[in-house]
Amino acid sequence: MNVISDKTIGRLSQYRRLLLQLKQQNVRHLFSHQLGEATGLTAAQVRRDLMVIGFTGSPSKGYHVEELYAKISNFLDGHDRQLGAIVGIGNLGLAIMGYFSGRRTSVDIVVAFDVDPTKVGRVIVGRRCYHLDEMETVCKQMNISVGIITTPADVAQGVAEKMARGNLKGILNFAPSILKMPKDIYIQNMDVSMVLETVAFFASRKK
Amino acid sequence: MNVISDKTIGRLSQYRRLLLQLKQQNVRHLFSHQLGEATGLTAAQVRRDLMVIGFTGSPSKGYHVEELYAKISNFLDGHDRQLGAIVGIGNLGLAIMGYFSGRRTSVDIVVAFDVDPTKVGRVIVGRRCYHLDEMETVCKQMNISVGIITTPADVAQGVAEKMARGNLKGILNFAPSILKMPKDIYIQNMDVSMVLETVAFFASRKK
Numbered sequence: 001m002n003v004i005s006d007k008t009i010g011r012l013s014q015y016r017r018l019l020l021q022l023k024q025q026n027v028r029h030l031f032s033h034q035l036g037e038a039t040g041l042t043a044a045q046v047r048r049d050l051m052v053i054g055f056t057g058s059p060s061k062g063y064h065v066e067e068l069y070a071k072i073s074n075f076l077d078g079h080d081r082q083l084g085a086i087v088g089i090g091n092l093g094l095a096i097m098g099y100f101s102g103r104r105t106s107v108d109i110v111v112a113f114d115v116d117p118t119k120v121g122r123v124i125v126g127r128r129c130y131h132l133d134e135m136e137t138v139c140k141q142m143n144i145s146v147g148i149i150t151t152p153a154d155v156a157q158g159v160a161e162k163m164a165r166g167n168l169k170g171i172l173n174f175a176p177s178i179l180k181m182p183k184d185i186y187i188q189n190m191d192v193s194m195v196l197e198t199v200a201f202f203a204s205r206k207k
Numbered sequence: 208m209n210v211i212s213d214k215t216i217g218r219l220s221q222y223r224r225l226l227l228q229l230k231q232q233n234v235r236h237l238f239s240h241q242l243g244e245a246t247g248l249t250a251a252q253v254r255r256d257l258m259v260i261g262f263t264g265s266p267s268k269g270y271h272v273e274e275l276y277a278k279i280s281n282f283l284d285g286h287d288r289q290l291g292a293i294v295g296i297g298n299l300g301l302a303i304m305g306y307f308s309g310r311r312t313s314v315d316i317v318v319a320f321d322v323d324p325t326k327v328g329r330v331i332v333g334r335r336c337y338h339l340d341e342m343e344t345v346c347k348q349m350n351i352s353v354g355i356i357t358t359p360a361d362v363a364q365g366v367a368e369k370m371a372r373g374n375l376k377g378i379l380n381f382a383p384s385i386l387k388m389p390k391d392i393y394i395q396n397m398d399v400s401m402v403l404e405t406v407a408f409f410a411s412r413k414k
Contacts (some may be wrong), residue, residue, distance in 0.1 A: 009408050013401045018385060038385055076404060079411030084403075091302035096399070098298040105400055106407040145410045146403075170410030172403055178225060178245055186409035188402055192303070193312055194220045195395055196291075196355075196379055197283060200313040201216050202393035203352040203377030204286030 004052060006188065011049050012072050014039050019069040031062035077106060084109040085144045085168070087159050088151035089119050089129060092174060096150060097125040107146050111138060132162065139166030146170045153177040160187075211259060213395065218256050219279050221246050226276040238269035284313060291316040292351045292375070294366050295358035296326050296336060299381060303357060304332040314353050318345060339369065346373030353377045360384040367394075 018038050022030065032050075033043035050056070050068070053075045057063040084107040086093055093112070100109055112129040114120060120131045130138050138144075147163040149156050149171060156175035163171055163185075170186040173179055176193050225245050229237065239257075240250035257263070257275070260282045264270040291314040293300055300319070307316055319336040321327060327338045337345050345351075354370040356363050356378060363382035370378055370392075377393040380386055383400050 006405050006409065009405045010401055013404050014385070014398075017383060017401075038387075040385075076408060079408065082407045082410050084407075091298070091305040095298035095302040099399065100403075103400070106404050146406055148403075168410070169413040170406040172406045176224060178221070178247075180245075184413055186406060186413060188406050190397065190399070190402055191221075192306065192397070193310070194217055194224075195397055196307075196353075197220050197313050198213050198216045199353055199377040199379045199393060199395050200289040200291075201283060201286065202213065203289050203375070206376040206391060206393060 006186075008049055008052055009076070011039070011041065011045070012053070012076060015046070015049070016069060016072045016076065019065055019072070022065050023069055027065055029061045029064060032057065035063070079106070082107045082145045082170075083143060084146040084148060085111045085113060085135070085139055085142075085163075085166075086127070086148040086150060087113045087132065087135070087163075088149060088175075089114045089116070089124055090150065093148075093150040094125060096148060096174075097127060101126060109148065111142060111144065113138075132159070135162045136166040139163070139168060144168060146172070149173045149175050151175055213393075215256055215259055216283070218246070218248065218252070219260070219283060222253070222256070223276060223279045223283065226272055226279070229272050230276055234272055236268045236271060239264065242270070286313070289314045289352045289377075290318075290350060291353040291355060292318045292320060292342070292346055292349075292370075292373075293334070293355040293357060294320045294339065294342070294370075295356060295382075296321045296323070296331055297357065300355075300357040301332060303355060303381075304334060308333060316355065318349060318351065320345075339366070342366075342369045343373040346370070346375060351375060353379070356380045356382050358382055 015035060032046040036043045036046045053071060055068055055071050086097060086109050089112055097109060112124055112127045113132045113135050114129055115132050119129045122129055145168055147168045149159050151159055153175045156177040157179055160171055160179045160181055173189045176191050179187055181187055222242060239253040243250045243253045260278060262275055262278050293316050296319050304316060319331055319334045320339045320342050321336055322339050326336045329336055352375055354375045356366050358366055360382045363384040364386055367378055367386045367388055380396045383398050386394055388394055
């Protein structure tokens with residue numbers, strides 16, 4: 001398989017969501033510029049992305065919605081479902097667990113970790129919560145591959161290092177902290193403050 | 208002022224966070240490649256971004272940490288603090304409100320909206336919750352410019368349209384839904400499912 005960037009994967013995931021909506025509305029075909037318009041991308045970008053997964057449309061009719069949906073799904077989900085662990089059971093951790101409960105996604109969050117004695121040992125939003133010190137052992141036993149960090153910034157690096165020792169391969173980091181990790185672990189940051197600052201900056205200039 | 212992209216603003220915000228850490232550790236100077244390394248960017252990208260705000264380092268010593276921090280802050284915060292409204296007071300909405308309570312950011316979330324009669328009329332995490340139908344009026348009265356959407360996907364577009372009628376200028380959208388809005392409103396999407404899918408994809412290939 002060719003090298004593929006995380007941005008491409010993100011866009012494919014976006015196309016798939018849109019295609020699902022279209023399928024439900026019984027739309028049968030659409031052109032790259034329409035897919036681009038709906039997702040805020042250029043037609044050229046859409047075509048490049050779909051070429052990566054070996055899909056081309058017909059010049060006269062565009063892409064076949066159902067076939068394209070199947071092709072993208074096959075590509076994105078062409079791996080076993082991954083097991084996930086979440087660390088930091090505050091409001092954000094609870095929100096994330098609630099959000100993904102019962103949802104069909106490619107990660108199943110099956111276990112939680114915290115250091116708070118009122119949480120450790122309990123079952124929270126359907127997941128058993130262990131002490132952070134048990135993470136390495138529990139993650140190895142359960143074959144967890146994806147970690148979600150929803151801790152305060154100052155402990156995030158330590159948590160990520162424990163995740164690495166537990167053999168996790170991908171980390172979604174919500175803590176506003178820049179993680180230093182070996183290259184063989186994939187890290188995606190979601191820094192809510194940073195994004196809100198960006199929105200505020202543009203909002204202030206549009207008034 | 209030149210046209211500046213949202214990605215540049217995001218990166219400046221990241222540099223600032225790192226510089227704050229360095230300041231606290233009494234680091235006085237650093238080079239663009241060091242700033243790049245710590246943020247996962249190339250030295251060339253760092254230099255381009257800092258040129259946008261008119262900052263250059265010394266070839267022998269690099270950037271002066273304290274001066275660069277002040278310059279970026281001045282640029283990013285060189286606007287009035289914006290007032291924000293949040294719509295959808297589920298777990299994610301509560302998490303966001305809790306996260307930003309008492310934090311010094313460029314947006315002050317001062318009001319909440321929902322349609323649930325058990326929430327409307329109450330004060331939740333320090334903000335009064337109004338019915339969604341009152342949004343246009345309340346936002347105009349309070350001069351709200353930034354909206355945060357934490358609703359289910361199927362109502363997000365309707366909420367965004369109400370925000371536009373309430374004169375909001377920037378929207379941070381957490382709902383997994385692609386919003387169609389006029390160009391004069393700045394939209395930033397944070398699609399947690401999509402990002403988690405990306406992490407799972409890469410984790411599955413690194414095992």
